[in-house]
Amino acid sequence: MVVISDIFVQLGQMALVLLLAPLLTGVVRKIKARLLRRRGPSIFQPYRDLLRLLRKEVVLAENASWLFRVTPYVTFAAIWVAAALVPTFASGLEFNWSADLIAIVALLGSARFFLALAGMDVGTSFGGIGSSREVMIAALAEPAMLLMVFCVALIAGSTQLSTVATFMASSEVGLRVSLGMAMIALIMVALAENARIPVDNPATHLELTMVHEAMILEYSGRHLAMIEFGAFLKLLLYVSLIICVFFPWQITTEGAGPLSYLVSVAAYIFKLAVASLLLAVFETATAKMRVFRVPEFLGAALMLGLLGTLLRFVSRGF
Amino acid sequence: MTAASDAVAWVLLIPICAAATLAALPGYRLTAGINILASLGTLLAALSLFVIERPQPGQYLLIDDLNIVFIVLNTFVGFTTSVFSASYIAHELETGRLTPGYLRFYHAMYQVMMFGMNLAFVSNNIGLMWVAVEIATLTTVLMVGIYRTHAALEAAWKYFILGSVGIALALFGTILVYMAALPVIGEGLDAMVWTVLISRAATFDPALLNVAFIFLLLGYGTKVGLAPLHAWLPDAHAEGPTPISAVLSGLLLNVALYAVLRFKILLAVNPDAISPGPLMVTMGLTSLLFAAFMLYRRRDIKRLFAYSSIEHMGIIVFAFGMGGPLANFAGLLHMVMHSLTKSGIFYAVGHITQVKGTQRIANIRGLTETHPALGWSLVIGVVAIAGLPPLGIFMSEFLIVSSTFARQPLLAIPLVFGLLLAFGALFLRLTSLAFGEPRGNAAPADASYLPMFAHFALVLTAGIYLPGPLVVWFQHVANLLG
């Protein structure tokens, strides 16, 4: 019986993230527009874009290979699976022992790996630029992310997200310097990974500045839809990761009544809203940095992660 | 008993008689044949020493465990070299570098030299041993100069002068030993008989023995080619006929080494005398390092391997200097392996220089392609001499280095360093000799591969499997060396 309900919860999560992902992006865009005194598109615009793209035919460059056509699905799938393994409103999911935090990082890594390859497949210089910059960013972001994972895992004594969430929710954690650093590191990484300002600007097609967009320049139609969808999911994933690790309040543990589930869903959505607000504010407040400033930005994240990992020995919390 | 003394007599008589006949006989084929036959006979006689029981050590002659090893090795290499020299000399006659007259001389001298060396080994009398070593040396001097080119003459001259000084020093040492023995043993021949000396050496005067040993070490060491007494060696190897180079490296050095060893034993018996170990270790290391560095600048292929001989003599002397059963065993093994390998290498080098018409390393390239048999045997030879498995020298170097490091770590460092240096130099040259774009004459060589292959086969088997009796033998000798 419990198993059944767990499976339901699992599937519910998978469906939920799928549903919420575009909405999150839409909300962020809307808020940004409002902050810029524009009316901005409706928050459901992302859904419309996806549907439109899905209906369009695919224009494929002559030189594109099978890899180019497979990549959108692979990346989408990888990110979706990763997202499905992050506890959003309920921990103790049926399947989240099948991959821990490190595995989730690696899943995102494989998504990026294929995307970078796809960028080089057609053989245009833009794809090359995009891939090489993406790879450079990843080369710094991934270690930073892993260090954050170390820090959290060393404190929580586990890399298992549910365990981490329950541990963080429990009272004995307290405030910790290292946790704070880890969170900042994670946020910086999240900004870089999701091609947000100040690392990259999702809205531009200015060749000198773009990274992620340059990679997927050759994509169109349903392929582009898949990739966009993947991007939305990724944003959601990171946000909910931050939430579940650092703000794990009102996450239902196993075997609770349906009511608590509803409550925690509501809590989750509220958290998302707050997060999107913060993100929008931050993005409008800061300017994009030059590509070659990015390493310093991420280097800082790396250092923070390492510092957090080391500081956990001295700061025992209170 | 009689049979035994006969065997010993044969070892000496065959060469000397052969020398006489060869001096008289004209004609290349005949003389070369006789030369080979004589050497074979000597080898057989030497081998027979194993089977028949030992004669009592007389006042002049002696057969014991130590020297029988040397004798057999000596006669064996002498035999193979005679086979090799037959084909080598034939080529020299065609090219006219040697005239029949000199050829006759050459063969005669070859046998005289063998006689001298065998005599040095079997002699039980330090005076006689001295005389024998000098005979061997002087004959080789004459052979080195046989080409009568300026280079050859000068090499011979250098060899001669340095040799004679060595002779003098060795003699003075011998006299000193006699003086040391005089009060204990009394006047007369007995005071020079090895077996008597060793039995009473404990009571000799240490001070005299010490001085004596230094003179002997330098005197005979000049012929071992220990740096800095080595000066004659490279040129003598490079300028003489290659069979002589082979014999020099493979045998003559051993003869001198044998003499040094004899006196080392003598000193080891005496409690108050200085222990010869440190001296030998120092000279060994010096020679090793010096030769290792010298190898880098060599442009002449024969000189290259001459210096490698110096290097290995250094290793051997080092091993004997370290002493102890393991190191001595290793030293003996190393000596045998070096003789076989180095003479084998010189066989190969002889044919190579003949077919390429030059000794300059720069003019020889890609041998493995132009002359696979010669090229690959050269590779095998260098691999062996550099101490790579599965060939014999690896085993001895393994024992020397490991035992040294366990006992005297600080000594092992320069030893290993020298080995590595020499290794690098040898392979630097080998890569350019055996590989790369072929250069120089590519005409097929009419060579006698048999001696070469025989040597390498022996070295290979020794590297993998040493027959039990031989090992027991060596261990016995090793203990005897103290």
Add this chain to the structure above:
Amino acid sequence: MIPAVAQQIWCVAALLGTTALAIASSRSRRSTALVYGATFAISLVALAGALFSLIARTGATELTLPIGLPWLGSHFRLDALAAFFLVVVNLGAAAASLYGLGYGSHESMPQRILPFFPAFLAGMNLVVLADDAFTYLLCWEFMSLASWALVMAHHREPDNARAGYVYLVMASFGTLALLLAFGLLSGAGGGYGFAAIRSAQHTPSEAALVLALMLLGAGSKAGLVPLHVWLPLAHPAAPSHVSALMSGVMTKVAIYGFIRVVFDLLGPPSWSAGVVVLILGGATAVIGILYALMENDLKRLLAYSTIENIGVIFTSLGLALAFQANGFGLAAALAFTASLFHVLNHSFFKSLLFFGAGAVLTSTGERDMEKLGGLIHRMPLTSFVFLVGCVAISALPPFNGFVSEWLIFQAVLQSPDLPQWVLKIMVPAVGALLALAAALAAACFVKAFGITFLGRARSPAAEAAGEVDRYSLAAMFSLAALCFLAGILPGLVIDALSPVAQAVIGHRMPVQANDAWLSIVPIEESRSSYNGLLVFAFITAAASLAVYFIHRFASRAIRRGPAWGCGFADPTPAAQYSGASFVQPIRRVFGTLVFQAREHVDMPAPGDLRPARFKVDMHDLVWERLYTPLTEAVWFLADRLNQLQFLTIRRYLSLVFATLVTLLLVLAIWS
């Protein structure tokens, strides 16, 4: 029933016989097929034997042959550790032989390869089997020698000659270091048998010295920085299947030597040993992969990435040492198993990648990535397996590379229990280095695959390329399959490795086989767990779901058109991103530090018709700071001493005289 070790020895004998056969049949045309066929069969037999004795946990079997050191004989022993490494060796050997069946037919002078190939295999097998110092070193050096001959196979290229030379000198340097180590271990008495060494007591200082010597000896063979310089020269110089063996297998034999001595013979380690190994490992990993990134020669790139993986392996070995020294058996077992797992994985995908590089080399004649590109269209199968290899080596799920990295990270996360503060602080830092190395590796192999196989052909040769023969493909596909299987069924591998850990460490990881859904649990489920099978299942399910829905309900139309490229399609393939430009951002980040990279831009003034030039000069600091000065010193001394060749006889006499007087003086003063 002959003991397992005897079977292995017979296989070795058969291999040596194959060498003889190769020499004998060097004239005939079919010798290639003959030799590789034979080695393939023999390796399979040996592999089966080794696997059996590993899985079936047959205890250690010994054998003594009356060869080698006379009074000792040469001992051979097959225990769990040896069995595992025999599996690695023979698996690689079998794959390489299979590959060689096809690849060898393109060989210009097979008689320079065929005799040495089986000898090389025999050497590697023997090293793993040897049970006394002499036999061990003999086989070790024999292995080096055979591989040297293989490196010199194409001896006409001057580079190869140099590569072979550097290789052999470094190899004998390593051997001498090992020789010293064994000399110290076996003592003046000459107890060279491993059993004797194991039972002997070793003082801490001895142990430290031995560890240092092992790091020099085994490290120089495995490619620890800064002893790695020969590796990127020699591995590419050899024929590709040999490169695969040298990179994928021979380095592992070196690691076997390290484990055998440091974990097995030397007795309980000290935690400081762990520190040293950790630092070296981490540094090697990062530096190796950075070199690989900067490399544009495909095979050299692979060789450098080998250095990185060696670093990873050594790091986890260092972890195992640290835990072992503090008596954390389980953690030590975890780290140790992780390193063995990575050994296995690396032998899989590195061989696979070298095979791929060889395939590219045969069909295009090019190793320089800047002249390749677009091969995915002309060599689809090769590019597919190469992609698998790239994903696996970049430690991405669900392939095997990820599993071992994951295990190593899990081991790293055990570090807070360690009592020593140095380790507490350092292990996470080293973990960071590993993470960095992993990320860079991904970048490196994006470059390797992207530049070589994707985009448009950069040279006519790449234009005209074609798919390779069936044998090569078979070899590559089998290895790719292994990568995949080890990735989704890691539990089985871990259980297979447990006897090794049990034998060496004294503990083992918990049994994985009976976990639900074949997932792996290093310590306990609440801490961490991973299930490759499920992850793979989810991804495929999700992807196929997406594909199904889209193709069912949305459009499935496709129109081919010219590439868009922001409106202006590139005129020529040369305008694509090149390998050098791909790594430019990373070079900007790390290059200035590690390579002292300097970029010179020469931009002509407007109206000036001369082309703009961009030049980067980078320095290999290891060569410039370490090896060049050494060689220069040697040559300098050689020159100075060389004067002694040209003295006059009088001077020589003075030398003799001086020696005499000195010795007499010494005598006068001392005695």
Add this chain to the structure above:
Amino acid sequence: MHNLAFDIAHLLAGGLVLISFMMLYQDRLYALLNIFALHAVVLAASVAWQAFIQNAPHLYVTAAIALVFKAIVIPVALHRIIKQLGIHRDIETAVSIGPTMLAGMGLVALSMVLMLRVTGAADPLAREDLAFALSVVLLGLLVMVTRRNAVSQVVGFMSLENGLVLAATGAKGMPLVVEISVAFSILIAFIVIGVFLFRIRERFDTVDVGALDEFRGERR
């Protein structure tokens, strides 16, 4: 009687050392040869004396050889060589006389130190003799290495060898002495012939013409 015997032997041996020093001092060829002849004569005398006091007749042969061969034949031969090869008369020394003399002193001191260690058990005569012999040998070597001129180097070698003979004859009842002295005379003959044959003018190590000066092995 015995004291007298001892003193005479001592005197003669000492004389040899003294003459060696004179050789070191000489810088004219002919004079050097004459002094060497003197050296040989004194050697012959001391050998003869040894023969007398050890009443070992065979030593007289050695004495005779020394007298005839070394004191007469060789010097004469060398005179003629010098004339024929037109070697100019004065010797250029590698090291100037003064330091050479000092070095000689040092060598003599060294040999004394070494030999006087010898326990008195060895009979004093032999002991003293050895001390002198050793110094003569070392001085001979010194002459060889400090003189650039071939002839004088031959002379040095011969004086060295005189030292050997002195030692050998000093050793009571040492066998093979005669043989050895003969062998050495032959050796020296070889050298002298060599010098003549290869027309070695100045330095010992250049055979015949300047063409060979370049040859030091490999310097081609």
